[in-house]
Amino acid sequence: MSSSFGAKPAVLRCSRCGTFVDWAEARAQVVCECRPRIDLPPVLVREAADEEREAALALFRRDFGRSGIVAFGQLMDLDAAPAIVAEMDGEIGGALAYRLVEGGLHIIALATDPMWQRSGVGGYLVAEAELMARRLQIPRMIVSMTNDNLPALYFYQRRGYYVAEWIPNGAERYAKRASLAGFGGIPIRDEVRLEKTIST
Numbered sequence: 001m002s003s004s005f006g007a008k009p010a011v012l013r014c015s016r017c018g019t020f021v022d023w024a025e026a027r028a029q030v031v032c033e034c035r036p037r038i039d040l041p042p043v044l045v046r047e048a049a050d051e052e053r054e055a056a057l058a059l060f061r062r063d064f065g066r067s068g069i070v071a072f073g074q075l076m077d078l079d080a081a082p083a084i085v086a087e088m089d090g091e092i093g094g095a096l097a098y099r100l101v102e103g104g105l106h107i108i109a110l111a112t113d114p115m116w117q118r119s120g121v122g123g124y125l126v127a128e129a130e131l132m133a134r135r136l137q138i139p140r141m142i143v144s145m146t147n148d149n150l151p152a153l154y155f156y157q158r159r160g161y162y163v164a165e166w167i168p169n170g171a172e173r174y175a176k177r178a179s180l181a182g183f184g185g186i187p188i189r190d191e192v193r194l195e196k197t198i199s200t
């Protein structure tokens with residue numbers, strides 16, 4: 001069974017030319033506000049209905065290469081996790097799987113269909129998860145990623161998340177076992193845990 005950290009097929013989309021790109025071939029670069037604005041169809045963000053779970057899982061499997069995510073020293077089964085989905089034009093364009101832990105809402109996985117990346121979907125999903133935490137009076141959001149995942153480290157820190165723990169070599173074993181390539185060819189070594197305080 002492939003239960004490792006970040007099995008990463010072509011899941012990112014070039015913000016300049018729109019081509020889908022593999023993790024290892026993706027590059028980080030500086031851009032200003034010149035990038036074009038993408039017009040989204042209306043987006044409905046909500047808890048996944050039973051018949052939407054399969055589409056959400058397909059997105060996660062595509063992004064993470066499997067339905068088990070290893071973080072915080074545990075293997076979590078995405079099939080069993082509750083999910084929030086973003087529906088647009090009748091399609092599931094993005095999904096967020098979560099679980100409730102002691103004092104926190106843990107975002108286990110977040111994935112936007114490459115077709116819709118950089119158009120606000122990921123932001124809507126995270127905002128909805130934070131709203132849920134506020135409603136449930138949960139004081140903390142928690143998310144974990146690997147050291148190479150610069151798009152996600154950027155995405156979350158831009159949204160008020162801060163690095164709470166950096167676990168050196170915390171992901172290396174899993175990445176090696178599955179021969180995973182990191183973003184831009186950066187070796188996958190560490191687990192990075194981010195948090196955000198929610199005012200309840």
Ligand SMILES: CC(C)(COP(=O)(O)OP(=O)(O)OC[C@H]1O[C@@H](n2cnc3c(N)ncnc32)[C@H](O)[C@@H]1OP(=O)(O)O)[C@@H](O)C(=O)NCCC(=O)NCCS
Nearest residue numbers: 037038063109110111112117118119120121122123152158
């Ligand atoms: C990380 C990830 C979830 C981000 O999702 P996303 O849907 O692209 O996120 P958003 O569109 O909300 O935000 C991305 C950027 O697009 C910008 N954006 C939002 N709406 C936009 C629009 N209409 N037009 C142009 N740009 C827009 C946002 O401002 C943001 O850029 P900024 O932070 O520089 O301002 C996505 O890259 C992904 O699926 N990655 C693979 C899986 C992964 O690594 N998941 C995270 C680990 S759990």
